[in-house]
Amino acid sequence: MFTPSVREALKYEAPGAWMPNITNDCIRLHAGYPAPSIVPVAELSKSLQELLEVERDRPLQYSGSPRANSLLTLVETRMQQRGIDTNRNRTLITAGSAQAIDLVAQILLTRDTIVMVEAPTYMEALETLRNYTDAIISIPTDKDGLSTVELAKILEERALQNLPMPKLLYTIPSFHNPTGVTLPLERRRHLLQLAEEYHFLILEDDAYGELYFTEAPRTLKSLDEDGRVIYLGSLSKVIAPGLRVGWVTALPKLVDTVDRFKKDLSHPLTEAMVAAYLHRIDWINRIAELRRIYRGRRDTLLQAMAKTMPDEVSWVPPDGGYFVWVHTPGVDTLKMLPAALENGVSYVAGQHFYDLGRGGTQYLRLSFSYVDESEMAEGVRILATLIRGSSNPR
Structure with missing residues (x-):
């Protein structure tokens, strides 16, 4: 609550x-x-109109439109272009990245599971995590984002004292909400090293990653060799948030579990409309x-x-x-x-x-x-x- x-x-x-x-x-x-x-109101309107004219009621049924399935292909293609291995990982479309955060929290967390977050961090993610755990550790940030040096100190101290270790770290490494800062490449590599050394998972929220003004930052997932990064993507910031289209990409076993918890809580009409829209335009x-x-x-x-x-x-x-x-x-x-x-x-x-x-x-x-x-x-x-x-x- x-x-x-x-x-x-x-x-x-x-x-x-x-x-x-x-x-x-x-x-x-x-x-x-x-x-x-x-x-893109006009383009989305045309996409929806054409979809319904061609497929009639199918996008409005439980099973949805075949076009919705192509959205997954479009997303995976874009992730491949950003260096994410979609052969090794599986992707699941979700109702925005917010649903993905909630689903991941459901399957990974209990009331005493330790989760690490940046201080400050996205407030709705904090609220979602608080719904599942009482044990949140805040990691300091600076002008370059999450301080991996401070994170290393916290982890080392907990290990020396035989304290319970964190299971998950939630982070927004690129164009952070609220600070706007971006984690440098050396810190990204250090973070992945710490995740391997101390055996925790990283929940990477990349809602703003496409909106760079100078050069594209490497996603943590593209650097991930051990399957420790759970990647969250979204179309909210680059198309429209009311569409509620996002996705989670991770090793197949984890995404399969997320899919079981998701059940049939998809938005088949929206997913089909968005796919039709993306087919109409030059996405790049x-x-x-x-x-x-x-x-x-x-x-x-x-x-x-x-x-x-x-x-x-x-x-x-x-x-x-x-x-x-x-x-x-x-x-x-x-x-x-x-x-x-x-x-x-x-x-x-x-x-x-x-x-x-x-x-x-x-x-x-x-x-x-x-x-x-x-x-x-x-x-x-x-x-x-x-x-x-x-x-x-x-």
Whole structure:
């Protein structure tokens, strides 16, 4: 179940005007959604129309459309292009990567199973993991992501003290949510070495991995020689989140078990429509265009922040994804949020990205994906003014 504090955070995650405390004219710098102008509404509509005209009721039946099966082939082809061995691994389509996280947690975790997460990390993943285990260890991060040196120290200390060892580490190595940072290649290799040495699995959430602005990072799964990485992919950020199309890729035995727990909880109509859409377009060019658009939006946000934020406020420019993680020394961002909403701008307070809210008080997450570039400067200006007025330096 969601805690009250996380319910409050999730309330601000939806861009709809019907959400309490968010007015129609609010500048939604909180929203980790694709920009409305980027969602391919017309193309998806044509794909659905053609699908139903040709196959009639079949996509609407329990068994679904034969076209849905081709989605798996399209996904596997794309993963092969990204260096993931789809012959050695099996892939299962899921209702977004969120369902995949839940299914993996179901089969691997009990109440006392130790799970490691980054601090901070994606808050909905935290809530899902908390549904299955009470034993979460938070690993520090820095400007380069998960600190594998600190992770090694924690693992070594637990081993020396004969304490129970972690079974799973959940990580977002590329264009992290909420920090936007990317784990360097040397840390990725170190992480895999630690997983082999201490016998834990890695749940790699790669929701933003395609949205790089300079060069493509290697997925952990493409570096995985021991089958320890469970890879999660998603079309939420590159097509539309409401489609709920994601996937899990891992060794066949594990994915077979995930499939049994999934039962028939698929979305056959959506999967067929998405497959039809992907067959209609040049997928490589589509992603390249998204990178260009989001890079421009990132640059707009960073320029506005550099121009208006107080000198003590800092951030790490992301090389991809949707988010900028902002450090606001002396400012409790959760306490400042009501004033921000009253002044017409929203963000997500950093506290919600830490297990049980233990951290992130002086941080906030901004998104450059959803808001029009013309609104970003005004939103940042409002936040800068509020930060100056809320600052309480020690």
